[in-house]
Amino acid sequence: MDLIQRWQGGDPEAFEMLFIRYKDMVFRTSLLMVSDEHHAEDILQETFVKVYKSKDKFKGDENGFKKWLYRVTVNICIDHHRGKSSSVSSLEQMSEEGFELAEADSQTSFGLEGKDVIWQAMKFLDDKHRSVVLLKYFHELSYGEIARILDISVGTVKSRLNTAIKTLRRVLVSEEGKKVT
Amino acid sequence: MDCRDVSELLTPYLDGELSEEEREAVELHLSACLPCRKEFEALAATQSKIRQSFEAVASKAPSSQAWARLQQRLAMEEQPRITVFSLAISKFKGGMNMLRRGLVSRPPVWKPALVAVLVAVLIVGLALVIPPYLGQSQEVLAAEIAQNDPQVQELLPEGTAIRVVKAVRPVERGIFHVLFLIPCESIWGEEGENQAVIIDTSVNVRERKVVEVRALKVEAANITPLSDAEREKAIEIAESNPEVQEILNSGAEMSRVIPLPFFQPSEETLTIEVVGVVLRSTAIDGEAEAGGWLVEVDLVEEEVINILEYPLR
Numbered sequence: 001m002d003l004i005q006r007w008q009g010g011d012p013e014a015f016e017m018l019f020i021r022y023k024d025m026v027f028r029t030s031l032l033m034v035s036d037e038h039h040a041e042d043i044l045q046e047t048f049v050k051v052y053k054s055k056d057k058f059k060g061d062e063n064g065f066k067k068w069l070y071r072v073t074v075n076i077c078i079d080h081h082r083g084k085s086s087s088v089s090s091l092e093q094m095s096e097e098g099f100e101l102a103e104a105d106s107q108t109s110f111g112l113e114g115k116d117v118i119w120q121a122m123k124f125l126d127d128k129h130r131s132v133v134l135l136k137y138f139h140e141l142s143y144g145e146i147a148r149i150l151d152i153s154v155g156t157v158k159s160r161l162n163t164a165i166k167t168l169r170r171v172l173v174s175e176e177g178k179k180v181t
Numbered sequence: 182m183d184c185r186d187v188s189e190l191l192t193p194y195l196d197g198e199l200s201e202e203e204r205e206a207v208e209l210h211l212s213a214c215l216p217c218r219k220e221f222e223a224l225a226a227t228q229s230k231i232r233q234s235f236e237a238v239a240s241k242a243p244s245s246q247a248w249a250r251l252q253q254r255l256a257m258e259e260q261p262r263i264t265v266f267s268l269a270i271s272k273f274k275g276g277m278n279m280l281r282r283g284l285v286s287r288p289p290v291w292k293p294a295l296v297a298v299l300v301a302v303l304i305v306g307l308a309l310v311i312p313p314y315l316g317q318s319q320e321v322l323a324a325e326i327a328q329n330d331p332q333v334q335e336l337l338p339e340g341t342a343i344r345v346v347k348a349v350r351p352v353e354r355g356i357f358h359v360l361f362l363i364p365c366e367s368i369w370g371e372e373g374e375n376q377a378v379i380i381d382t383s384v385n386v387r388e389r390k391v392v393e394v395r396a397l398k399v400e401a402a403n404i405t406p407l408s409d410a411e412r413e414k415a416i417e418i419a420e421s422n423p424e425v426q427e428i429l430n431s432g433a434e435m436s437r438v439i440p441l442p443f444f445q446p447s448e449e450t451l452t453i454e455v456v457g458v459v460l461r462s463t464a465i466d467g468e469a470e471a472g473g474w475l476v477e478v479d480l481v482e483e484e485v486i487n488i489l490e491y492p493l494r
Contacts, residue, residue: 019248027243032235044243048251118234136196137228138235143198162192169227
């Protein structure tokens with residue numbers, strides 16, 4: 001009997017094992033989405049409360065569980081962003097207004113962003129672009145897997161990544177230009 | 182395939198997501214087009230930087246308390262929503278001699294007026310020493326833990342409606358005080374008319390256990406509401422005190438004026454017409470510490486008798 005069957009069969013240890021196995025994945029995904037360790041901790045809690053409550057609803061094996069867990073995590077992160085005023089500009093807004101890193105909100109408790117221009121640049125991505133970037137370049141998932149997790153087409157994954165990478169590149173170029181001058 | 186088409190395919194090309202045919206077309210174009218090759222190199226460098234930056238996250242892990250927190254949260258989710266003021270308990274199995282002595286097995290005689298006074302006194306007292314309140318769900322959980330504790334159950338007279346006055350967070354993090362109020366009248370009959378026993382149960386919600394049980398015998402006192410003139414006078418006296426002025430100048434504000442029914446007159450201050458003026462300051466981004474003060478004001482002698490500082494957290 002696999003872990004998912006044990007969990008759904010009511011084995012309390014199985015739920016703890018699922019938590020131990022996937023807590024880092026959920027936490028890191030959240031951290032990349034919200035850039036704040038305290039919020040990522042809260043999202044970890046929210047995610048596993050949702051998992052706990054969905055014991056009888058989830059259908060699938062552990063591989064399916066992992067993908068579903070990505071989706072739950074990303075959705076909770078998006079809800080988290082919606083719930084508070086976000087400093088993230090939309091890409092559409094940015095293309096109209098141009099980039100100005102100094103305008104980005106640099107307040108985070110992450111500790112990396114001040115030093116690394118990529119973290120500054122990531123702030124310019126909205127949730128839907130940020131999520132495909134982290135699923136691709138942190139979790140190294142295929143376009144097909146990302147499409148299934150986010151419930152979008154492979155074409156949409158392709159176009160969002162394209163836009164996101166080009167955006168990040170333009171921000172990097174803009175920053176390097178500033179350093180030279 | 183022109184430069185615009187190729188530009189759309191460069192990211193999926195780098196990610197290995199193109200069909201064989203598309204990949205060959207992109208490679209053919211890149212071999213002949215310098216601007217596209219430059220763009221390709223820039224995108225590859227960007228992807229590489231993203232991956233490098235993400236490496237720092239690969240070593241991040243949630244707090245070691247995450248599982249304990251989740252268990253606590255799930256326990257709260259599963260708690261039935263009980264009304265704090267409607268808990269009814271339980272079996273009398275023995276208990277403190279103080280409570281047992283003279284216990285009469287009969288339906289409790291609650292004097293609503295006495296209870297109201299005691300509850301008011303308790304709330305005023307607690308508001309002075311242990312703000313702030315937490316969310317209802319933690320309070321309810323604390324009340325549930327306290328009322329299910331065997332030691333606490335032993336202390337509670339049979340058939341008596343025990344009231345949880347308030348579960349609050351004191352200075353200690355994660356500890357709640359659940360107070361069971363038992364009018365002495367229900368134990369000793371008329372002899373205990375103006376007295377009550379409070380079972381003060383300290384509950385560690387995180388560990389889901391009772392950590393301390395104390396019995397407090399209290400005297401009831403009537404509280405006469407303060408008139409507007411008395412409040413204004415109390416504020417005026419407090420404001421004219423240099424030490425109070427200093428506290429106010431540091432950012433604190435007067436929050437309210439309260440009666441002090443249990444004020445004990447000393448040899449110097451024989452009067453008992455003393456009220457309290459409560460001052461509070463809130464921490465603002467570390468610029469100022471949160472604080473609370475109780476200024477004891479003698480309305481007859483028109484002076485500040487004492488200034489007590491109490492902890493807010």
